[in-house]
Amino acid sequence: MSGPTEPVLSVQDLVVVFPDRRGERRVVDGVSFQVAAGECVAIVGESGSGKSVTARSIVGLAGEGARVTAAELTVAGQDVLSLSGRRLRRLRGGTVGLIAQDALVSLDPLRPVGREIGDTLALHTGLDAAGRRTRTIELLGRVGLPDAELRAGQRPGQLSGGQRQRALIAAGIAGEPRLVVADEPTTALDQPVQAGVLRLLGQLRDDGTGVLLISHDLSVVLGIADRVLVMTDGVVVEEGTPAEVFERPRHPYTRKLVAAVPAGRPRGTPLSDADGAPTAAVERRSCSGMTADKATEPTFDVLGADGATEPAFGDVLIEAAGLSRSFHVGGREIVAADDVSLSLRAGRTLGLVGESGSGKSTTARLLLGLERPDAGTVTVLGEPWIPLPEARRRPRRPLVGAVFQDALSSFDPRWTVGAVLADALTRGRTTRPGSVRGEIAELLDTVGLDPATATRRPLHLSGGQRQRVSVARALAADPRVLILDEPVSALDVSVQAQVLDLLDRLQRERNLAYLLITHDLGVALHMSDDIAVLQEGRIVASGPAATVFDEPAHPYVRQLRDAAPIAVRRAPGS
Amino acid sequence: MTLPVPTTGARRRPAPGNRRWLLLRAGGVVFVLWAAATITFFALRLVPGDPAEAILGGPGSQAGPEALDQVRREYGLDQPLVVQYLTYLGRLATGDLGQSYSLHKPVATAIGEQFGATLALALCSLALAWALACALAAWSVRGGRIAWAIGSGLELVAAAVPHFWLATVLILFFSITLGILPPVSVPGPLGIVLPALTLAIPLAGFLGQVMRESLLTAMESPFVTTARARGESEARIFWRHTLRHAAIPAVGLSGWAFGSLISGAVVVESVFARQGLGRSLLSAVQLRDVTLVTGIVLVVALAYTVMTLVTDLADRAIDPRVRAVPQ
Numbered sequence: 001m002s003g004p005t006e007p008v009l010s011v012q013d014l015v016v017v018f019p020d021r022r023g024e025r026r027v028v029d030g031v032s033f034q035v036a037a038g039e040c041v042a043i044v045g046e047s048g049s050g051k052s053v054t055a056r057s058i059v060g061l062a063g064e065g066a067r068v069t070a071a072e073l074t075v076a077g078q079d080v081l082s083l084s085g086r087r088l089r090r091l092r093g094g095t096v097g098l099i100a101q102d103a104l105v106s107l108d109p110l111r112p113v114g115r116e117i118g119d120t121l122a123l124h125t126g127l128d129a130a131g132r133r134t135r136t137i138e139l140l141g142r143v144g145l146p147d148a149e150l151r152a153g154q155r156p157g158q159l160s161g162g163q164r165q166r167a168l169i170a171a172g173i174a175g176e177p178r179l180v181v182a183d184e185p186t187t188a189l190d191q192p193v194q195a196g197v198l199r200l201l202g203q204l205r206d207d208g209t210g211v212l213l214i215s216h217d218l219s220v221v222l223g224i225a226d227r228v229l230v231m232t233d234g235v236v237v238e239e240g241t242p243a244e245v246f247e248r249p250r251h252p253y254t255r256k257l258v259a260a261v262p263a264g265r266p267r268g269t270p271l272s273d274a275d276g277a278p279t280a281a282v283e284r285r286s287c288s289g290m291t292a293d294k295a296t297e298p299t300f301d302v303l304g305a306d307g308a309t310e311p312a313f314g315d316v317l318i319e320a321a322g323l324s325r326s327f328h329v330g331g332r333e334i335v336a337a338d339d340v341s342l343s344l345r346a347g348r349t350l351g352l353v354g355e356s357g358s359g360k361s362t363t364a365r366l367l368l369g370l371e372r373p374d375a376g377t378v379t380v381l382g383e384p385w386i387p388l389p390e391a392r393r394r395p396r397r398p399l400v401g402a403v404f405q406d407a408l409s410s411f412d413p414r415w416t417v418g419a420v421l422a423d424a425l426t427r428g429r430t431t432r433p434g435s436v437r438g439e440i441a442e443l444l445d446t447v448g449l450d451p452a453t454a455t456r457r458p459l460h461l462s463g464g465q466r467q468r469v470s471v472a473r474a475l476a477a478d479p480r481v482l483i484l485d486e487p488v489s490a491l492d493v494s495v496q497a498q499v500l501d502l503l504d505r506l507q508r509e510r511n512l513a514y515l516l517i518t519h520d521l522g523v524a525l526h527m528s529d530d531i532a533v534l535q536e537g538r539i540v541a542s543g544p545a546a547t548v549f550d551e552p553a554h555p556y557v558r559q560l561r562d563a564a565p566i567a568v569r570r571a572p573g574s
Numbered sequence: 575m576t577l578p579v580p581t582t583g584a585r586r587r588p589a590p591g592n593r594r595w596l597l598l599r600a601g602g603v604v605f606v607l608w609a610a611a612t613i614t615f616f617a618l619r620l621v622p623g624d625p626a627e628a629i630l631g632g633p634g635s636q637a638g639p640e641a642l643d644q645v646r647r648e649y650g651l652d653q654p655l656v657v658q659y660l661t662y663l664g665r666l667a668t669g670d671l672g673q674s675y676s677l678h679k680p681v682a683t684a685i686g687e688q689f690g691a692t693l694a695l696a697l698c699s700l701a702l703a704w705a706l707a708c709a710l711a712a713w714s715v716r717g718g719r720i721a722w723a724i725g726s727g728l729e730l731v732a733a734a735v736p737h738f739w740l741a742t743v744l745i746l747f748f749s750i751t752l753g754i755l756p757p758v759s760v761p762g763p764l765g766i767v768l769p770a771l772t773l774a775i776p777l778a779g780f781l782g783q784v785m786r787e788s789l790l791t792a793m794e795s796p797f798v799t800t801a802r803a804r805g806e807s808e809a810r811i812f813w814r815h816t817l818r819h820a821a822i823p824a825v826g827l828s829g830w831a832f833g834s835l836i837s838g839a840v841v842v843e844s845v846f847a848r849q850g851l852g853r854s855l856l857s858a859v860q861l862r863d864v865t866l867v868t869g870i871v872l873v874v875a876l877a878y879t880v881m882t883l884v885t886d887l888a889d890r891a892i893d894p895r896v897r898a899v900p901q
C-alpha cells in the first residue's frame with residue numbers, strides 16, 4: 001500500500017512536567033519521533049516510563065497540572081500546543097483517534113457501545129441520526145464484530161473483552177482520523193483475541209493511517225511495528241526496526257528488557273540480572289548453563305527432618321483424577337472442569353494454559369479444596385484429599401500453598417507484611433510478628449526482600465515486592481506443592497522476569513511441585529516441564545513442554561500456538 | 575477468583591424478570607402498610623390517657639361516667655385489644671379509615687382535603703433539591719479545587735441546618751428585608767416557594783454529598799478520557815457521562831428523602847401556617863385523635879413506598895446494569 005511519505009505526526013524534544021510535592025517531576029524528557037501516513041511506530045516501555053503520557057500529549061490530554069513543552073508537536077500540519085477550545089476538540093477524534101487500554105472501563109458502562117460511536121460521528125461528520133446509525137453498523141462490521149446491529153445496542157459489560165476492544169477501536173476510527181494512537185490496546189486480552197486486534201491495527205496502517213502503538217510488551221509489537229522506540233524514565237533509549245531492537249539491542253536497558261521476555265528462553269535460563277537474593281546468586285549462576293536437566297540437582301533436605309520421608313525428585317505429590325465441576329448461571333450450565341486428570345511431581349512444573357473462562361482457576365480451586373467438585377478425586381502425597389470433610393483436610397493444608405494474580409487484594413490491607421507472615425507461620429494463631437521475628441526475616445530473605453519490609457504495609461510496596469511477599473506467605477507453612485494462579489500476569493516484563501527467576505530458584509532449592517496457571521504461552525513454555533491445554537474445562541492436549549506445540553492435533557491448540565506472539569513461535573528447538 | 579461466566583454482565587444484584595420484580599415490590603408495599611398500621615395502633619394505645627375521654631373533648635370536658643361508657647361501646651373500646659385490632663385491620667382492608675373525633679368527619683375526607691397540598695410541597699422540594707444539588711455539582715466540577723472545596727463545604731452546612739431555623743432566616747430575608755415573598759403560605763405558586771426552599775436546602779446538601787464521591791470516581795474514569803479524546807466538550811461530558819454515574823446513588827436515596835420531606839412538612843407547614851398533612855398530623859396527635867393519626871400515618875407510608883418504587887424504576891432507567899438479565 002502507500003509507503004511512508006509525509007509525517008502525520010512530528011514530535012521534537014517533547015518535555016512533560018508534572019507538579020510534585022517536592023517540586024516537579026519530568027515524566028517525559030526530550031522525546032523526538034515521527035509517524036508517517038501508513039506507518040506503525042511502537043513505543044515500548046514499562047510502567048512509569050512516560051510512554052502513555054507521551055501518547056496523550058499528542059491530543060492535549062497529558063493530565064491535570066501537566067506542563068507540556070516541545071520544539072515541535074504537529075499533527076497533520078497543526079501545532080497541537082497552540083490549539084485550544086473548539087479547534088483542539090476538533091483535532092481529538094477527528095484528526096487523531098485515541099484507543100485506550102481496557103475497553104471495559106474506557107467505554108461508558110451505562111451506555112450502549114453504538115451510542116459512543118454515534119457521538120464521535122455527531123462531533124466530526126455531518127451525518128444525520130439515520131446516517132450515523134448506518135455508519136455505526138458499518139464501522140462495527142469493519143472492525144470485525146459479527147452481528148453488528150445487535151452489538152451496537154449492547155453495553156460494554158455485555159460484550160466479551162475482544163468485542164469491547166473492537167468497539168472501542170470502531171469509536172476511535174469513526175472520525176476517519178489520519179493518526180490512530182493505541183495505548184496498550186491488547187493488554188488484558190487473551191492471545192488469540194490480541195492477535196486479532198493487532199491484525200486490525202495492521203489493516204488500518206495498510207489503508208494509509210499513521211499508527212502509534214504503545215505497549216509494555218516488546219513481543220506484542222514485533223509483528224506489526226515498522227519502527228520501535230524503547231522508552232525508560234521519560235527518555236527514548238533505543239530506536240530501530242523490530243528485528244534490530246529485538247535481536248541486536250544496543251542499550252543496556254533494551255538488553256535487559258529483551259532478556260526478560262520469557263518466550264523462547266529455555267527452562268532454567270535466568271531472565272533477570274538478579275532476583276534480589278544474594279545467597280542464591282552463586283548457585284543460580286552455576287546452573288545457568290543447563291536447561292531442563294534438573295534431575296542432577298541434589299535434593300537436599302532444606303525443610304528439616306520431621307520424621308516423614310522427604311519426597312524425591314519426580315515423585316508424584318498430587319494426583320487428580322476425573323475432576324468435574326459445573327456452575328449454573330442464569331439458567332445456563334457452564335462446565336468449568338470436565339474430567340480433569342493431572343499429576344504434580346516434586347521438583348517439576350506443570351503449566352496449565354488456556355483462555356479466560358477455560359476453567360484454569362476453577363481447576364486451581366478444586367485442587368486447593370476451595371471448591372467442591374461434582375465428581376473426581378484428589379490425593380496429596382498418596383493420601384486422600386478430595387473428597388474429604390474440610391476438618392480432616394485442614395491439618396494437611398500446609399502441604400499445598402497458593403499464590404494468586406492480584407497479590408494486593410489477597411492481603412488484609414490493615415496488616416503489615418510482618419503480620420501477614422506471622423499469621424501464615426503460626427497457622428492463624430497470632431498476627432504479632434514478635435514471637436516469630438527470626439522466621440519472618442528468614443522468609444523475606446528467601447524471597448529476596450529486606451527484612452525491614454516486615455514493618456511495611458502491602459499497599460506501600462511495588463507490584464513485584466507484593467508478589468514476593470505472597471510467595472513468602474505461601475512458603476511459610478512449608479509446603480511441598482505450590483499452586484500458582486497467574487502469578488506474574490499483573491507485573492511489568494522485567495519484574496515478571498525477577499519473580500519467575502525467584503520461583504525457579506525456590507523450586508530447585510526446595511524440590512517443590514508447581515502447578516503454573518497462565519494465559520501467556522511464553523511464560524508457560526519458559527517455566528514448565530509439562531503443559532496441559534484447557535478448553536471449556538477439558539484438557540485437550542498435554543505433554544512435555546518442548547513438544548506439545550510442535551505438531552498439535554487439536555485445532556484449538558494450533559490456534560493458540562498461531563496466536564502467540566512471534567517470539568514464542570520462533571522458540572529455539574522448534 | 576471468579577466464576578467463569580461467558581457473558582460478563584456487571585450486575586449489582588440478581589435481577590429477576592420485570593414482572594416478577596414488580597410483583598415482589600407490590601407485596602413489599604402491602605407489608606409496609608400492614609406494619610405501619612399495626613405499629614401506629616399499638617403505639618397510640620400505649621400513650622397514657624383514656625381514648626374515650628379524648629373523644630369527648632379531652633380531660634377538660636368533665637364527661638360523666640355514663641357518657642364515657644356510651645362512647646366506649648360506640649367505638650368498640652370495651653372489647654379486648656385483640657378484637658379491637660382485628661376489627662381495625664378489617665376496616666382498613668375495605669378502605670374505611672374511620673371517623674375523626676376532632677374534626678367530626680370521615681378521616682378519608684379530612685386527608686383528601688390536605689393531601690394535595692403536602693404532596694405538592696414534597697414534590698416541589700424534591701425537584702428543587704435535585705436542581706440545587708446538580709447545579710452546585712456542575713459548578714464545583716468546573717471551578718477547580720477551590721470551587722470543589724466551597725461546594726462541599728456548602729453541602730455540609732446545608733445538610734446540617736434545622737428546618738425551623740432555616741425557615742426563620744428565609745422569612746427574615748425574603749419577606750421582611752426584600753419583601754418579595756409572603757411570610758405565610760398564601761394560595762398560588764408564590765406561597766409554595768419559601769416552604770419548598772426550606773425543605774429543599776438541607777436535602778440538596780445531603781444529595782450533593784452523596785453525589786460528590788461518585789462524581790469524583792466518574793470524573794477520573796478512563797471513559798471520561800475516551801470521551802475527551804473523541805472531542806467532547808467538558809459540559810457535554812458532565813451532563814452525559816459523569817452526572818449520570820454520580821446520580822445513581824442519589825436517585826436510590828430519593829425515596830428515603832421523600833419520606834424525610836413529609837416529616838419535615840410537619841415543621842414547615844406549622845411555621846408557614848400552611849395547610850397540609852403535616853399540620854393535621856401535629857394537631858391530631860395533640861388532640862389524641864387516634865383514627866386521624868392512624869389514617870395520616872398510613873397515607874404517608876403509602877406515599878413513601880410508592881415513591882421508593884418510583885425511584886427504583888428511575889434507578890433501573892439510569893443504570894441498565896441493574897435490570898440486566900442473563901441471556
